[in-house]
Amino acid sequence: MPSNDLLPSEQPVQLLDQTGSRVVGAAGDFPSDDAMLRAHEALVVGRRINEQAYALVRQGRLAVYPSSYGQEACEVAAALVMGDRDWLFPTYRDVVSIIGRGVDPVETLTLLKGDWHCGYDPVEHRVAPQTTPLATQLIHAVGVAHAATLRGEDTVVMAMCGDGATSEGDFHEALNFAAVFKAPVVFFVQNNEYAISVPLARQSVAPSLAHKGIGYGMPGERVDGNDIAALLSVLGAAVDSARSGGGPQLVEAHTYRMQAHTNADDATRYRQDDEVEKWQDRDPLLRSEAYLRSRDLLTDERTSEIAAAAEAVATAMRDGLMVDVEPDHADLFTHVYAAPTPQLREQQAFLADELSREEAR
Amino acid sequence: MAEHEKITMAQAFNQALRDAMAADESVLMFGEDVGALGGVFRVTDGLTAEFGDARCFDTPLAESGIVGMAVGLAMNGMRPVVEMQFDAFAYPAFEQIVSHVAKMRNRTRGALTMPITIRVPYAGGIGGVEHHCDSSEAYYVHTPGLTVVAPATVADAYTLMREAIASPDPVVVLEPKKLYWSKDEVDLDEAQPGIGRAVVRREGTDATLIAYGTSVPIALEAADAAAAEGRSLQVVDVRSLVPFDDETVCAAVRSTGRAVVVAEAPGFASVSSEIVARVTERCFHHLAAPVRRVTGFDIPYPPPKLEHLHLPSVDRILDAVDTLQWDDV
Numbered sequence: 001m002p003s004n005d006l007l008p009s010e011q012p013v014q015l016l017d018q019t020g021s022r023v024v025g026a027a028g029d030f031p032s033d034d035a036m037l038r039a040h041e042a043l044v045v046g047r048r049i050n051e052q053a054y055a056l057v058r059q060g061r062l063a064v065y066p067s068s069y070g071q072e073a074c075e076v077a078a079a080l081v082m083g084d085r086d087w088l089f090p091t092y093r094d095v096v097s098i099i100g101r102g103v104d105p106v107e108t109l110t111l112l113k114g115d116w117h118c119g120y121d122p123v124e125h126r127v128a129p130q131t132t133p134l135a136t137q138l139i140h141a142v143g144v145a146h147a148a149t150l151r152g153e154d155t156v157v158m159a160m161c162g163d164g165a166t167s168e169g170d171f172h173e174a175l176n177f178a179a180v181f182k183a184p185v186v187f188f189v190q191n192n193e194y195a196i197s198v199p200l201a202r203q204s205v206a207p208s209l210a211h212k213g214i215g216y217g218m219p220g221e222r223v224d225g226n227d228i229a230a231l232l233s234v235l236g237a238a239v240d241s242a243r244s245g246g247g248p249q250l251v252e253a254h255t256y257r258m259q260a261h262t263n264a265d266d267a268t269r270y271r272q273d274d275e276v277e278k279w280q281d282r283d284p285l286l287r288s289e290a291y292l293r294s295r296d297l298l299t300d301e302r303t304s305e306i307a308a309a310a311e312a313v314a315t316a317m318r319d320g321l322m323v324d325v326e327p328d329h330a331d332l333f334t335h336v337y338a339a340p341t342p343q344l345r346e347q348q349a350f351l352a353d354e355l356s357r358e359e360a361r
Numbered sequence: 362m363a364e365h366e367k368i369t370m371a372q373a374f375n376q377a378l379r380d381a382m383a384a385d386e387s388v389l390m391f392g393e394d395v396g397a398l399g400g401v402f403r404v405t406d407g408l409t410a411e412f413g414d415a416r417c418f419d420t421p422l423a424e425s426g427i428v429g430m431a432v433g434l435a436m437n438g439m440r441p442v443v444e445m446q447f448d449a450f451a452y453p454a455f456e457q458i459v460s461h462v463a464k465m466r467n468r469t470r471g472a473l474t475m476p477i478t479i480r481v482p483y484a485g486g487i488g489g490v491e492h493h494c495d496s497s498e499a500y501y502v503h504t505p506g507l508t509v510v511a512p513a514t515v516a517d518a519y520t521l522m523r524e525a526i527a528s529p530d531p532v533v534v535l536e537p538k539k540l541y542w543s544k545d546e547v548d549l550d551e552a553q554p555g556i557g558r559a560v561v562r563r564e565g566t567d568a569t570l571i572a573y574g575t576s577v578p579i580a581l582e583a584a585d586a587a588a589a590e591g592r593s594l595q596v597v598d599v600r601s602l603v604p605f606d607d608e609t610v611c612a613a614v615r616s617t618g619r620a621v622v623v624a625e626a627p628g629f630a631s632v633s634s635e636i637v638a639r640v641t642e643r644c645f646h647h648l649a650a651p652v653r654r655v656t657g658f659d660i661p662y663p664p665p666k667l668e669h670l671h672l673p674s675v676d677r678i679l680d681a682v683d684t685l686q687w688d689d690v
């Protein structure tokens with residue numbers, strides 16, 4: 001491939017401008033009306049998930065929540081461009097993507113509720129456990145993709161991370177491995193301008209994060225991360241290319257973390273409110289709604305159907321998370337090894353005895 | 362005693378960093394979110410404002426890079442202090458710590474030294490989700506060349522951090538997250554025993570509880586509870602895991618003839634097993650019963666809803682004390 005083809009476009013790909021109008025002369029396939037409607041519905045649901053999770057944190061039902069508020073277009077597009085047999089490798093921030101892949105919201109939130117580490121079956125859903133140690137999951141994604149190639153499957157792997165995570169060594173090893181083995185992986189970086197308090201400028205002085213692809217012989221592309229049409233187009237093309245043997249791609253979405261890193265973070269210590277306000281107008285939901293309305297695709301009836309669907313997900317989350325799951329102490333020991341060591345059996349019996357004596361008291 | 366303001370352990374660490382940076386221009390503080398934010402636990406609060414971005418700064422997000430750069434800075438006259446944001450997020454730096462930080466002096470027959478302080482907020486009891494509550498001390502203490510301290514009091518937080526930064530060798534400072542907001546009225550100028558010294562926190566005559574870091578307050582609580590039941594428990598705070606103060610710990614155990622080691626890390630091949638071995642080797646003829654341990658189970662750190670079952674508790678300590686063959690007396 002000529003090396004220039006590996007470079008991203010000068011500006012992030014945009015198909016819809018901030019007012020929801022189509023950008024004249026934009027490259028890339030514009031999604032069908034149907035795809036846009038589906039995506040908009042997913043955006044509304046995604047926003048509702050973020051709002052509900054925020055409320056649940058305040059009620060003490062979730063231990064912590066790293067919100068994707070404002071980044072829903074990235075979350076939704078990543079899930080929508082994937083096929084049934086594809087794998088998703090999400091981070092702690094990608095709850096909306098995981099639910100978008102069909103995982104039950106309550107199972108998805110088990111980790112953040114604090115009941116167990118991973119609450120869903122990764123194999124059943126082809127969604128890896130949400131990963132907190134930054135960038136470490138990206139190299140697993142390459143392994144899963146390479147195994148698919150070896151087994152003759154046409155699986156594509158969507159590997160997600162943030163802008164900060166691109167500084168970790170594992171990010172670079174993953175890109176290089178993927179390129180060398182021509183693994184069908186789409187590396188999807190949500191550049192939301194911050195890694196907790198640290199702005200992008202402290203992570204990288206490259207022209208863009210997407211420029212990191214060329215060093216590994218991999219095409220990089222950048223896309224407006226608040227433009228659902230552009231995301232569907234760019235990520236969709238990357239998935240198609242990977243599936244048809246074109247190897248891995250790096251996609252950087254330019255977006256913004258509208259809320260603090262998590263509920264435990266105080267963003268006023270490191271950024272100004274007016275910076276956040278500037279991004280209000282770029283809200284991905286405003287854009288998709290304006291576009292669909294301008295084309296008379298979003299009837300009032302459809303709008304209320306969508307609102308009802310979002311409400312149903314929120315209700316399921318609320319009801320599910322209000323249930324106090326009685327923790328089973330045996331869980332502590334059952335899954336450390338295929339068969340517990342003699343020491344673990346002893347420790348399990350010790351705890352059981354302790355608890356029964358407590359109960360008898 | 363003069364009146365002193367109550368400060369938190371996090372503030373004591375902060376003051377130690379501040380004073381060390383003021384005293385020596387070669388002291389640098391860097392890591393993830395240590396600048397404008399002041400660290401996720403606010404331990405570096407205000408340091409960038411006071412000393413500038415050249416002295417206290419955020420780095421790109423890469424722990425191996427952070428420690429690797431500290432090695433180079435130390436090779437060229439600096440005294441780096443680095444923050445690993447959480448225990449489990451220090452693992453990407455493991456190669457740099459084990460292969461270079463710990464070995465450089467030895468490899469070069471002392472020509473290159475590593476006066477580096479590696480700050481590691483460690484352990485659990487804070488309701489943290491996975492990878493935020495590891496007790497990783499065994500990895501460090503098993504690596505010759507590293508000094509490892511685990512302060513448990515506000516005063517020790519200050520003293521041991523100052524000593525760590527002043528040390529000619531690399532020091533891992535295990536900062537007990539659970540105790541960051543514990544408060545005490547302390548005179549920071551008052552000299553505390555330094556690195557390498559254990560301290561008897563509470564006198565007692567019947568048995569000795571040996572603890573460090575997050576487990577010290579629980580051991581003290583257990584001693585209070587035991588006193589109410591008429592049993593006098595002595596509490597030793599190990600403070601310095603490497604070098605280990607055999608003298609103080611063993612003198613304490615000999616004085617009571619019974620001992621329980623308390624630590625929240627998994628017990629297998631751990632600091633607690635090392636302590637039992639050392640005490641048994643040195644105090645065997647003074648012991649009325651085998652030395653017991655109350656530790657975390659040999660499992661990955663549990664999720665928030667289950668952690669209370671894993672962590673050493675007052676009851677578990679008292680149960681262990683009860684098994685120390687009192688009938689034979």
Ligand SMILES: Cc1ncc(C[n+]2csc(CCOP(=O)(O)OP(=O)(O)O)c2C)c(N)n1
Pocket residue numbers: 093132133134161162163164165166192194195196257261393422424446450453
């Ligand atoms: C190896 C590792 N180091 C540090 C952390 C602590 N940490 C959690 S999230 C985060 C910032 C990540 O920023 P970015 O990759 O941009 O993702 P975002 O949170 O913005 O989605 C940090 C430093 C971690 N989880 N893993």
Ligand SMILES: [Mg+2]
Pocket residue numbers: 162163164190191192193194195196
């Ligand atoms: Mg980010």
